[in-house]
Amino acid sequence: MQRYEFKVIPAPRRGTKSREAKTNEDRFALTLSTLMNDLGRDGWDYVRAETLPTEERAGFMKTRLVEQTMLVFRRPLGGATAAAASLAATLTEAPRAIAAEPPAPRLGPAIEPPPGQAPAIGKAE
Template identity: 45%
Template sequence: MPQFEYKVLPAPTKGKRNRGSKGGAGRLAFAVQEMINDLALSGWEYQRSDTLPLQERSGLTGRVTVYHNMLVFRRPVDDAPHEQSLAVPRKSEPDDNIFEADTHDSETP
């Protein structure tokens, strides 16, 4: 089963001017279209738009709920499990000089 990573970004709130877009809704649609196409070039696939509530402060003690539109994107991730590679200690090679020193001491005439 393929696995995905997700990216959630706030939807544009201002439109972008374009030759073919008319009115505020057309400019906003063009801004969303550009955002989706830019992310698609990086491998992100548009999934859906969600409206999520957020509690924000209003004055010193008050709170108000504000709703934000979010765009959800996904892209496939490698199927290989991500395991941390542990450093394996390398076996050190014996030092030849140590053995030569021992043999010279034992070779006395």
């Protein structure tokens, strides 16, 4: 059974300014894709976005209920990564084992020429 570790981060609230993104939607999409690509390089897979309620202070004595949008990522635990590294090491050693096999025996001519006569190559008899 595959085991995972999870990472939960708050979703960005606004997009970052960029020359290539002119609209708010484009800026937000660029921010999300940059965030997901950065985490993807570290082995994290995007799972889903969750909107969860949380209490927040509102003044000195009051609290209010607000919703937070969180992004959920996961990646396999270290044991799976170690197994993949072991498999990769085995696969890199396999060509050396194949190269160490002795060469196939050489085959001679099908018909031995009589002693003192050179073999006839390409002659039709």
